[in-house]
Amino acid sequence: MRVLGIETSCDETAAAIYDGDKGLLAHRLFSQIDLHAKYGGVVPELASRDHVRKLVPLIDEVLTASGSFPADINGVAYTAGPGLVGALLVGAAVGRSLAFGWNVPSVGVHHLEGHLLAPMLEPDPPAFPFLALLVSGGHTLIAEVAELGRYRILGTSLDDAAGEAFDKTAKLLGLPYPGGPYLAKLAEQGRPGRFDFPRPMLDRPGFDFSFSGLKTAVVVAVRGLELDNQMRADVARAFQDAAVETLVTKCARALRHTHSQTLVVAGGVGANLELRAQLSKMGARLRIKVSYPRPEFCTDNAAMIAYAGYLRLARGEREDLAIRARARWPIDQLHPPGGDGNRIADGG
């Protein structure tokens, strides 16, 4: 079975082709970062309009790059939520319509399920069940994954998502948008221990996170200071160390609690090299396997959507003819494939 995957939930337009026998055949992505950078964040209406411009040419490109004709495509998967609803509707409308025109089934994929399954596109993929740490621009969660579609959330962020905290701190340091990768780069030059920021929630039981206090601690620490480049790097380093230690400690706690043998790391912040290094170290200490996607599949992409859609389509899941998208869609409302359990309600 060969599946076209489409991702348009936020500010990246992406298309990919996944083949059940041959694996990932092609993937392309157009990032709208330049479009939104001058506003310091994603402007939803501009995002939707740009998806309209870029999506069909990208689909053409992946068909050509994978040596596929439309007649070779056996199903279409598109991100149906959560995300910006106008942006999602572009992918849903194009995906659903292509499936109708090609007379193949389609499925609306949960964006975070896509992220969680992304490590399975790599060699030596993780197997169910596993514990997942999902750290993106909009979400931070630790979830127990029993099987495809069965997710139990153990902890989430009570305020800012991890990526959001990186981005806001980066903005404070005068770095471009989105700041996560720039802050990480700057932190490489930072000297450890020059600033000491709190490790939020580590003193409390459970697996929830809170990052807004950390961001505030940075604001307070730099207030009134004339920061030279070295000091900015020191702040970046101290922030990253605090954020990473918090994430790693909560993961270790959840791994012990669930007796999981595998930790899957996904989402944009999963591309952070220091986080990966510290999680790997922790994995070695606890003798568990830690799986990550390649960095480009940590951030938004269509390969993960094509793959998640393939798994669901191959097990008989199908959308009806309606074009639906959901801005909010808790991942623990998903079900394993089969039946109507995953059909997303209108609105949301």
Ligand code: KG4
């Ligand atoms: O998963 P993603 O591409 O989009 C969402 O679904 O949110 O995640 C984007 C987030 C942004 O906040 C970005 O700054 C952050 O991931 N990010 C990073 C790194 N690369 C991307 N944060 C820290 N270090 C990085 N290397």
Ligand code: ZN
């Ligand atoms: Zn994402």
